[in-house]
Amino acid sequence: MNIIAYKREWFSNIRADILSGIVVALALIPEAIGFSVIAGVDPKVGLFASFAIAVVSAFTGGRPGMISAATAATAVLMVTLVRDHGLEYLFAATLLMGLIQVFAGILKLGRVMRFVSRSVITGFVNALAILIFMAQLPELIGVPNLTYVMIAAGLGIIYLFPYVTKAIPSPLVAIVALTLVAWFTGMDLRTVGDLGELPSALPIFALPQVPLTLETLQIILPYSIALAAVGLLESLLTAQIVDDMTDTSSRKSQECIGQGCSNIASGLIGGMGGCAMIGQSVINVTSGGRGRLSTFVAGAFLLFLILVLDDIVRIIPMAALVAVMIMVSIGTFSWRSILDLRRNPWQSSVVMLATVVTTVGTHDLAKGVLVGVLLSGVFFASKVAKLFHVRSVISEDGQVRTYHVDGEIFFASTEAFILAFDFMEPLKKVVIDVHEAHLWDITAVGALDKVVLKFRRHGVVVDVIGVNEASAHMLDRFAVHDKDGGVLQAH
Known part of the structure; x- marks a missing residue:
């Protein structure tokens, strides 16, 4: 200054x-x-x-x-x-x-x-x-x-x-x-x-x-x-x-x-x-x-x-x-x-009221703000998780299915990510396209590991394509699936 x-x-x-x-x-x-x-x-x-x-x-x-x-x-x-x-x-x-x-x-x-x-x-x-x-x-x-x-x-x-x-x-x-x-x-x-x-x-x-x-x-x-x-x-x-x-x-x-x-x-x-x-x-x-x-x-x-x-x-x-x-x-x-209170999203109103009630009830500003910040984080994570979706297309011979993943993959969206895959479908190969997605944490890496390994146990070859640089760095450090068994392509 x-x-x-x-x-x-x-x-x-x-x-x-x-x-x-x-x-x-x-x-x-x-x-x-x-x-x-x-x-x-x-x-x-x-x-x-x-x-x-x-x-x-x-x-x-x-x-x-x-x-x-x-x-x-x-x-x-x-x-x-x-x-x-x-x-x-x-x-x-x-x-x-x-x-x-x-x-x-x-x-x-x-x-x-x-x-x-x-x-x-x-x-x-x-x-x-x-x-x-x-x-x-x-x-x-x-x-x-x-x-x-x-x-x-x-x-x-x-x-x-x-x-x-x-x-x-x-x-x-x-x-x-x-x-x-x-x-x-x-x-x-x-x-x-x-x-x-x-x-x-x-x-x-x-x-x-x-x-x-x-x-x-x-x-x-x-x-x-x-x-x-x-x-x-x-x-x-x-x-x-x-x-x-x-x-x-x-x-x-x-x-x-x-x-x-x-x-x-x-x-x-x-x-x-x-x-x-x-x-x-x-x-x-x-x-x-x-x-x-x-x-x-x-x-x-x-x-x-x-x-x-x-x-x-x-x-x-x-x-x-x-x-x-x-x-x-x-x-x-x-x-x-x-x-x-009636005009704002209900999540914002709940955060505001929870902060007030906790602070006044405990006479402790730190506890009130902590509750408010935690609730804000939970609601934000829930909102971002809802923006996540997976769509898929099958090849003409019915042997290769490509899953297109859009949105943010993190702890709040990994359950939806795993449920989006059909592991019982008789296929020779699965392609997981994450061009429009991003892996944010080790929970996301673990979810991708789980999907890849589960397909492989059913004899399906898995290719993961379109991994951005940051996500690829996460996978290099924390992923446990054998990348030689599939193809990991970054963009």
Whole structure:
């Protein structure tokens, strides 16, 4: 990437990036504290992690405008490690997680996004929207009626203020307005200060205090691999979503490297591992954030808020932040996908719904996407297998039958391939013409072996003709039938 394009990603949208970054920073505070609670660590661990991950990813990431910080997806994987081995092992696991992600980026593993179908991405988005809303339920159940009034007022400001002006992000206006109203009227509402103690000092750079032994590696490696995989999965999917929202492209493998560098930085200042956050990324984009500056401001202003403006942050009513997250949930959900359920092929709808149900049911994004990708693969293989067919013609003397094979021969179509041949027909010779076919895997080679050998057991000579170069290479390596007993002709 050239320096001019990189500078443009930083400074082409300065005003909107700064304002959107401020909104995101405010929304990050309750999330970071909440995820720290999930992981069983002090709130400062999540807050410092969010600061480090956001700031470093602004410089090293491959998707400008995307927000990365401490997340629930990674927090749930840390619980057992913290409980059984302590906080220092969490920091060590976070460092190793980052190194694995950097290595993944160097290997260009960001390209795996090509194998995630649109239906899986839609299901992922819808599931996240549902999970974001469900995360707000503790602030909506068993609370004073005044809380609902404040949330409604916040949503009113968020959706109506853009009609007045779009110069200032409406979520920022809603947070400021509701905070001022709650403070001046003395409303008895739950605030950010009720979530936990905010840190009072800058994070300190330090290596994890763990023994540098093989035993330590054996403890942290399984956690680090899981954290790295889940973090990259969510980050790459979120990057794709931001690509679609902004009608721009991003460098997925560079994003892997950026996520790794961010987590290394987090581990070195006493933070937990994290990844991209779709909710905060949506807030950033809808508030006008497009460049790297918005991500940097989100992280830097978060640290400024908790260390300098902590007295103000503590009085922000949770109702204001809940209103913002409900807006994110509504805006994230693909409402069109509901209408498309009847218009799209039923396989696509099943993949989308399976991704949603699995993700929401397990609260595990990786499992939801894995189910969706596997179903997509099964349906694709089934569809391609149906395009396969075999036709045959008999010679005038009735002694030679030529089978013309069209389509793709692979594990899903080999059964149909074998059933297409009549092994009991009295013939002297069989010609299998694969000019219009391709053998994709060893299952296909095995099927051809089975057909050839079965004909030979009945005393029939078999010629295989029209084998393309790639298929011939597969046959040379893996076929077991004696080619001297027939003719193998490549084209």
